[in-house]
Amino acid sequence: MATVFTKIINGELPSYKIHEDDLTLSFLALDQVNPGHVxxxxxxxxxxxxxVPPEIYNRVGHNAQMIAKAIKxxxxxxxxxxxxxxxxxxxxxxxLIPASSIPELDFKRAQKLSPDQxxxxxKKIIEALNYK
Incomplete structure (x- = not known):
């Protein structure tokens, strides 16, 4: 049975996409620990x-670095x-969770934000990503 993430990849479930390539996908977490949680x-x-096969693992890491800079x-x-x-x-x-301190990484802080938020x-993360 496909995971919720596979359903997002296949377009069966909506998401707030940040970046996509042939091997990876990034999107906003539905429950945001802090605004900008990807x-x-x-x-x-x-x-x-x-x-995870090494090539894919490396791509996830590479894209995470790139996206983290945009989140910052x-x-x-x-x-x-x-x-x-x-x-x-x-x-x-x-x-990838924007934070000022370790306690801000607590998943108990996660909350749903409005679609507008x-x-x-x-939009801000994608603009920062495209600015680089």
Whole structure:
């Protein structure tokens, strides 16, 4: 059975896309730990990060760096935290979370934002990404 991320990749579920290439997709997390929280995923459905083929794993990492720089510009945060927990969805995904301190990386802080807020964040990150 396809994961929720595979359904997003296949266009079966909507998302606030940030970046896409032949191997990866990135989009805003539906529950934002902090505004600008992005997920970077491989298009190949792989449960554990250590099972991701090296070429795809490297691409996720490369794109995460590029997107994190755009998040930093778009949000004005001093840091972009990275987390790979692997519990929520059985499909490898990297969380990029803008933050000022470690306590701001707590997933208990996650909240749904309005579509207008999500679109505004998406637009700012994409503009910063395209500016580079």
């Amino acid at each position: 997920l970077v995923i491989p298009k190949q459905e792989v449960n554990h990060w250590f099972d 510009i778009a949000t004005g945060c001093p840091r972009v935290g990275v987390m790979v927990a692997g519990f929520e969805v059985p499909h490898y995904h990297m969380h 999500m679109e505004a964040i998406q």
